Each structure stands twice: as structure tokens, then as C-alpha cells.
Amino acid sequence: MVTLAEVAQHAGVSASTVSYVLSGKRSISATTRQRVERSIRELGYHPNAGARALASSRSNVIALMVPLRTDMYVPVMMEIAIAVATTARTHGYDVLLLTGEEGPDAVRRVAGSGLADGMILMDVELDDERLPLLRESAQPAVLIGLPADTTGLTCVDLDFRATGGLCVEHLAGLGHRDVAVIGEAPAVYERHTGFAERTLDGLRSAARETGLRLLHRPCEGGYDATAVTVARILDERPDTTGFVVQNEAAVEPLLALLRQQGRAVPEDVSVVAVCPEQVAVQASVRLTSVSLPAQEMGRHAVEQLVAKLDGRGGDEVVLLPPELTVRASSGPAPVR
Numbered sequence: 001m002v003t004l005a006e007v008a009q010h011a012g013v014s015a016s017t018v019s020y021v022l023s024g025k026r027s028i029s030a031t032t033r034q035r036v037e038r039s040i041r042e043l044g045y046h047p048n049a050g051a052r053a054l055a056s057s058r059s060n061v062i063a064l065m066v067p068l069r070t071d072m073y074v075p076v077m078m079e080i081a082i083a084v085a086t087t088a089r090t091h092g093y094d095v096l097l098l099t100g101e102e103g104p105d106a107v108r109r110v111a112g113s114g115l116a117d118g119m120i121l122m123d124v125e126l127d128d129e130r131l132p133l134l135r136e137s138a139q140p141a142v143l144i145g146l147p148a149d150t151t152g153l154t155c156v157d158l159d160f161r162a163t164g165g166l167c168v169e170h171l172a173g174l175g176h177r178d179v180a181v182i183g184e185a186p187a188v189y190e191r192h193t194g195f196a197e198r199t200l201d202g203l204r205s206a207a208r209e210t211g212l213r214l215l216h217r218p219c220e221g222g223y224d225a226t227a228v229t230v231a232r233i234l235d236e237r238p239d240t241t242g243f244v245v246q247n248e249a250a251v252e253p254l255l256a257l258l259r260q261q262g263r264a265v266p267e268d269v270s271v272v273a274v275c276p277e278q279v280a281v282q283a284s285v286r287l288t289s290v291s292l293p294a295q296e297m298g299r300h301a302v303e304q305l306v307a308k309l310d311g312r313g314g315d316e317v318v319l320l321p322p323e324l325t326v327r328a329s330s331g332p333a334p335v336r
Helices: 004-011 015-023 030-043 049-056 074-090 104-113 131-136 160-173 186-190 194-210 223-236 248-260 277-282 294-309
Strands: 061-065 094-098 118-121 141-144 155-158 178-182 213-217 242-245 270-274 288-290 317-320
Touching: 004 015, 004 030, 015 030, 061 074, 061 104, 074 094, 074 294, 094 104, 104 118, 104 131, 118 294, 141 294, 155 160, 155 194, 155 294, 160 194, 160 242, 160 270, 160 288, 178 194, 178 223, 186 194, 194 213, 213 223, 223 248, 242 248, 248 270, 277 288, 294 317
Parallel strands: 061 094, 061 118, 118 141, 141 155, 155 317, 178 213, 178 242, 242 270, 270 288
Antiparallel strands: none
């Protein structure tokens, strides 16, 4: 293990100068700083985390709360988590990943123990029970998600309300009048998870404005559950010519079921998805979709949290604008 004293000797400076370069507590000339930083790189020096935490009152750790539930699409959650971790490293922070469904207890544990300098919370509900604690705590935090009341909070999210609106407007513009939404699992709506509720709000609002008839049905995903959901939709609305899917596990089963029924995509039925781009382009029919900007969301969250930790950031809501990419799964409504 390389010591601070060895770095100082290699750079030709005092140990205290090396310490000041690392902590930023005193102004060091650019020439000296560059010499010390070059020695650090060449020797492969890594400051002792415990000693640095004691000296700075910081852990240089960000806590990322990602409750992993069976009704959520885990690859998207992990893509966001990886973006958080890689961006955090560029700012000198490590990430503590908390995957349990602890709710407020996790916030209390992190805020009260000094485990982390700040928190990033995912899987945000409209009336999330963690929020009162965040507002009371002095510890900086950022939400990846949007609750009903954003007062006193910093949030980053895709604009899911606008996302739902884009999907409806696209299908309405193609002449579709009856559209069905295959949504997330019922438990996601029962928890009032923000992204699902806001997408549905945007879908319904745009449907009212365009005069389009909209039917929403939650779905567990997988072939059997999707088959039941599709049969129910077509029984209730046999004239359905458009589907919006916000459930990655239902995408391929839906396309297979439509083929089995002799409904060609997009000649007879159009399908639009809210999903990762990889899911859209690898489907058996390349899907018209609004992609989920997972990496961008993770990067923005870390940058906002670091700004707050450095005393530069205030409470802010950042909504990333959705982009709809037209592919092979949507076309003009069939003439009846």
C-alpha cells in the first residue's frame, strides 16, 4: 500500500501539501497540484476511506435505494443503477446499493448512521411514505421519479404524462379511434407508482382531447396473463385497432397472440410501446416506441445530488422530454 508520505517524497513536497491537494481545504498553486496529482497517478495511491471520512466528515458514498419487486422490470432499474454508479465515480463517490423494501426505515438508517453523504431514491410513489422523512432530514437527496407533491424535493424523471400523450396522438393521427392500453401489473397501480399513474393520466387526457376511445387494463405480463387480458379487451372493445403497451413482459406475448388471431401488425392492428429501446428493436415486429432514458436519468440524478452536496444546488424538478420513434408496428387504421 502506497502511503501519503511516499506520495509527498515522490512529488518533492510536504505531506501536508499532499493532504491539502486531496481535501481542497487550502489553495495550492496549479504547478504544485499537478505535480502531486501526477505522483498520485504514477504510484497508484488511494486515500484511506476511513481516515478521509474522519478528516472531512464525509463518507464519499451515495446511497441508492432500489426496491427490487417482482412486478417491476428489473433490467431498467439496473440500467439506471449502473448509470448512477459510473457517474458517481467520476465525481469521486462510491455507491451503496440498498435493494430491500424497507421504506422509511431505510431513510432513517442512512440519515442517522452516516453511511452516506446523500441519497438517491427510486420506485417513487405518488404519496411515497419516505418523503416526510426526506423533507425533515438535513441530508441531501434526489428522487428518480415524481411524487404528487414535489415541494422541498429534487426530482428527475421522464415526463411520463407527456409520454402517454405522445402515444395517443400518434395513433389518433393515424386514424385509430379505439385504443387499448396494456399496463403494468395491478400491484403497480395499487401502490400508485408515479410513472405508471402519470402515463395513464397522459393517455386519458390526450384521448379526451382527440376524441379517441381508450380502455386500460393492467396485466401481470407473460403469455398466459397477456392472453387473458387481450381476450378481455377484444370482448369489451371488438373494434380495437390500436394497442399501447407499458409492460415489457407483455410485448412479445401480445405480438404472438395477434399473429395467432390472424391480425397483421400494422395492417390490422397498430402497437406502440413505452419500453427500453432494446426491447423495441429486438421484438418480432420492430416497435414504434417511446424509449426510457435510463442512463440519462441516472446521470442527472447524480449531478443534481453532487451539486447539493457541494452547496450549489437547490430543489428542482427535471422532466426529460419523451421522444417517439416510429418503426414497423404502427400504421393507418384499417378501413372498415
